[in-house]
Amino acid sequence: MASYNTSEFKKGLKVQLDGDPYIMIECNFVKPGKGQALYKCKLRNLLRGTVLDRTYKSGDSIEAAEIEEIQAQFLYRQADHFVFMDNESYEQYELTAEQVDDAWKYLKESMLCSIILHNGQPISMTPPNHVVLKVEYCEPGAKGNTATNVTKPCKVDTGAEFPCPAFINMGDLIKIDTRTGAYIERVKE
Amino acid sequence: MRDEKPPSNFRPTASWENLALRAELLRKVRAFFDGRGFLEVETPILSADTVVDRHLDPFVLSPLPANLRSVPGEGPGVRAEQGSCTPQPLTASPHPNPLPKGEGTLFLQTSPEFAMKRLLAAGGSAIYQVAKVFRQGEFGPLHNPEFTMVEWYRVGDSMAEGIQLTSDLCEALLSRGPADRVSYRQVFERHVGVDPLTAEAAELQAAAARWNLEVPEGLGDDRDGWLDLLLVERVQPRLGLGRPTIVYDYPASQAALSRVRPENPPVAERFELYVDGIELANGYHELVDAAELRRRNREVNARRRADGKIALPEHSRLLAAMDFGLPPCTGVALGFDRVVMVAAGAKSLAEVIAFPFDRA
Incomplete structure (x- = not known):
């Protein structure tokens, strides 16, 4: 089993503790000039989101998590599950609503997403940074008002609502940043 | 721990303001020692000798293998990769790597201590140095594997006199009073209880539990391991918050290269300067007994092997100098980058070092 020595510790490292995968979100090196070096780490559980404090001595090691990232397209939603298909192996993966979290707002059929697998099981997914969605309902557009600082809620084809500028109309295609949920621009195609 | 992004950012991490402060403090250091009759010296950074310390790992350089010295038609790039400039990794393993065999194994100095003491044995009386030193594996907000050390020695000084000089220098550089x-x-x-x-390891462990330490x-x-943990977590952050603080009389087991005063319990005549919870300097009323240093070197290497680290050379020209006669003296090493950091009110060394390790 692969493992990481303290000299390899850094933010973003994916490790395994008591069978659960964790990501190192902080690693602070402390050492008295003539004394024992310590690595004070914060680790977030990738399944539960809980955060652990752990201190390691120089030379200690942690087991590496069997983490793999795949590209998969979104197929469909079935009740509380979201079904994706690995683009290379055609294998299908089911993620729970909890694992998909807020990303459901962006999911359209055949959208290519990245899925994190732990020991071959999906644990989380990330949509592309930018998605194009179709506005299905909003208050009528204010003609000539090109201001972007005044917003109104627009319901899109995934069922989610995003604040958009006043000039947006029903049927418009809008580009959204999935990392922030912010409107970027109106697009043609 | 190096940044894995492509090395595209050429810019310094320190502001020009902090680099100017750095230069100003360096002038003050030299003025302080020059004004007190110290002689500025320079000693090798690259040496066959190295300080033998349980927790200091030097960068080790081995000689270029003979068959790589002149390969016709091979560019310098190939040789740079395979040659002597690649530090040997000091890995922890059940069977520690022996040091590279043969003549020519060299160490980047973790401090200029050995060579400066050789100068004292050869007649020096008050000397100081501003040196680049190197410690493998030490990288964080308060550590950079390459850093600047100001180190000084004065023959005849007791620990109390060494503490006074350290306090005076700190006042000259930081103006925070004695x-x-x-x-x-x-x-x-006071801070641990x-x-x-005298406390056994079990008592120290109980204290760590009482303070909810991770x-x-x-x-x-390992008593010293527990003491270091308590020191880092409970003691250091509370030192030097108003006026600077100098802690003295360390446990005999942490004497390093200082003299042990035979009291009950015995204490090491070693001291450290703290400002804003940060360790700035470490000083010794120096050990001058060569036989005792030989004994400590053996003990340190036994511990290093038990820790899974390589042993370091126990024989050195320092021992030859001590056999000849090292005069009683006190010596101190000051982490200059940290002094600049504290003076600038900065939170990390990267704010006062032009190009820290991950951008070096």
């Missing part, structure tokens, strides 16, 4: 003096025993009794000189595995009965 340093408070407090013993290692007192700071532990144990006697660090404890690494495997400290076991």
Whole structure:
């Protein structure tokens, strides 16, 4: 089993503790000039989101998590599950609503997403940074008002609502940043 | 721990303002020692000798293998990759790597201590140096594997005189008044509630539990390991918050290269300067007994092997100098980058080092 020595510790490292995968979100090196070096780490559980404090001595090691990232397209939603298909192996993966979290707002059929697998099981997914969605309902557009600082809620084809500028109309295609949920621009195609 | 992004950012991490402050403080250091009759010296950074310390790992350089010295038609790039400039990794393994065999193994110095003491044995009386030193594996907000050390020695100084000089230099550089003096025993009794000189490992472990400290595995009965943990977590952050603080009289087991005063319990005549919770300097009333240094070197290497680290050379020209006669003296090493950091009110060394390790 692969493992990481303290000299390899850094933010973003994916490790395994008591069978659960964790990501190192902080690693602070402390050492008295003539004394024992310590690595004070914060680790977030990738399944539960809980955060652990752990201190390691120089030379200690942690087991590496069997983490793999795949590209998969979104197929469909079935009740509380979201079904994706690995683009290379055609294998299908089911993620729970909890694992998909807020990303459901962006999911359209055949959208290519990245899925994190732990020991071959999906644990989380990330949509592309930018998605194009179709506005299905909003208050009528204010003609000539090109201001972007005044917003109104627009319901899109995934069922989610995003604040958009006043000039947006029903049927418009809008580009959204999935990392922030912010409107970027109106697009043609 | 190096940044894995492509090396595209050429810019310094320190502001020009902080680099100017750095230069100004360096002038003040030289003015301080020059004004007191110290002689500025330079000694090798690359040496066959190295300080033998349980927790200091030098960068080790081995000689270029003979078959790589002149390969016709091979560019310098190939040789740079395979040649002598690649530090040997010091890995922890059950069977520690022996040092590269044969003549020519060299160490980047973790401090200029050995060579400066050789100068004292050869007639030096008050000397100082501003040196680049190197410590493998030490990288964080308060550590950079390459850093600048100001180190000085004065023959005839007792520990108290060494502490006074350190306090004076600190005042000259940081203007925070004279340093408070407090013993290692007192700071532990105050901030931890144990006697660090007599407590067993189990008592220190109980103290760590009482203060809810997150404890690494495997400290076991390593008293010094527990003391270091308590020092880092409970004591250091509370030192030098108003006036600078100098902690003195360390446990004999942490004497390093200092003299041990045979009291009951014995204490090491070693001291450290703290400002804003940060360790700035470490000083010794120096050990001058060569036989005792030989004994400590053996003991340190035994511990290093047990820790899974390579042993370091026990024989050195320093021992030859001590056999000849090292005069009684006190010596101090000051982490200059940290002084600049504290003076600038910065939170990380990267703010005062032009190009820290991950951008070097």
